[in-house]
Amino acid sequence: MADHLDILASQIGGRAIHRRTFTKADGRPLRLYGYQPHMEAPLPQEGGEVAKGGELRWHPLRREWNVYAPHRQNRTFKPSAADDPLAPSRAGGAATEIPFTDFELAIFENKFTSLHRDAPIPQSVIGVESAVAKGHCDVVVYTPEATGNLHTIGQDKRRLLLSAWIDRYEDLFTQGCKFVLPFESRGDAVGVTLHHPHGQIYAFPFVPKVQRDAAAGFQSGYDLAKHMAACRDAYSVTDAGGIDAICPPYARFPYETYLVPRRPVKGPWDFTEDEAAGFAELLGEMTRRYDAFFGQVTPYMLSLHAAPVGLEDNWQFHAKFYPLMRAPGRIKYLASVEQSTGAFTVDVMPERAAKELRNL
Structure with missing residues (x-):
C-alpha cells in the first residue's frame, strides 16, 4: 500500500472529503481524513513486530464465537500525557502512532489487534471447535x-467521523468481513486504557450472536422505526434531521438511549444529508446530556449497528448508548445475575430516564 491521496465519493455540504492512505514503518495502514488534503512529510517512525490477531473458539453452551488474544x-x-500514543508526533520527540505533527482525523490498524487478515491457524483444543480470527481492528482518533x-x-468533526466510518x-x-462494528468505550469504569478522544472499529469474519438474534427479530417482522415512533411521546429524549434519540421501553441499562432513523435504512451509507447531519448532531448532544445529568464525564459504551452481510433483510440501522451510571455518583455494575443469565435488572424505568434526559 503506497502513500497516496484521494477524494471520497461522499461530500459534506458540498465540501470534498480528502483521504490520505499511508503505510507505517511496521507495515500497518494509517488513513488521514480531512476537509483539506494532508500533504505533510512523515517524521521518523519506529518499526518492529506487530501482532497478527488471536484465534476463535466456539462456546457450545452459549452458542457463540469468542476471540482469544493473549x-x-x-x-x-x-x-x-507526555507518552500519549494517539497524539501527533513532534519533531525531536518520541514517535507516536501518527508520524505527523498535525491531522484532522486518523484511523490506523490496532497494534494489539484481536482480529487480523493474516491471523494464525489456531491450536487444537480437545472437544472445542476453533477457527482463524481473520478480520480487522482499527483505532479511530477523533482529534489531535x-x-x-x-x-x-x-459538528464538522462529527460529520467527518461519520464519513470516515462509512468509508x-x-x-x-x-475484504470479506461479515459484520463491522464502529464503537467507543469511554471512561475508566468501562476499562478505557487511553484517554485521548478515540473510538475503534472491529470487523468480524462471522456475525456475532447479538446481531444474529437482532436479525432474527427484524426478519420475523419487528419494525424498530415504527415501534419507536409509537413510543415517541413518552420515551423520546430529542431528535434531529429525521433521527430520534429515544430510551427504548425495553432498555437494559438505566438511561440507555438509541439513535433511530425514522426512515429505516441498512446503514449510515444510506443516510440523506439531513439524516447524516442529524445523526452527527445527536452523537454530540447525547454526550453533552449524559455529562450534564450525571455531573461528570459519563462512562458509556457507544456502538453502531448496521446490517451484517447476508442478513440485510428488514434490518434497520440504529446506534446505542449504554451509560454505566444509574444515578449521579453511582455506577451500574453488571453483577452475578446479569453475567450468569443475561437477564438485566434495571434500576430506572426507561420512561423516567427519557423524561429526565429530555428535560435537561
Missing part, C-alpha cells in the same frame, strides 16, 4: 487534541 495483555495502559469528546469536537464500512465489507 498478546493484548501487553497493550498500552494509561500512559502519561489530548482532551475532548463527541460533543466538544464540534471503512465499504472497505471492510469488500
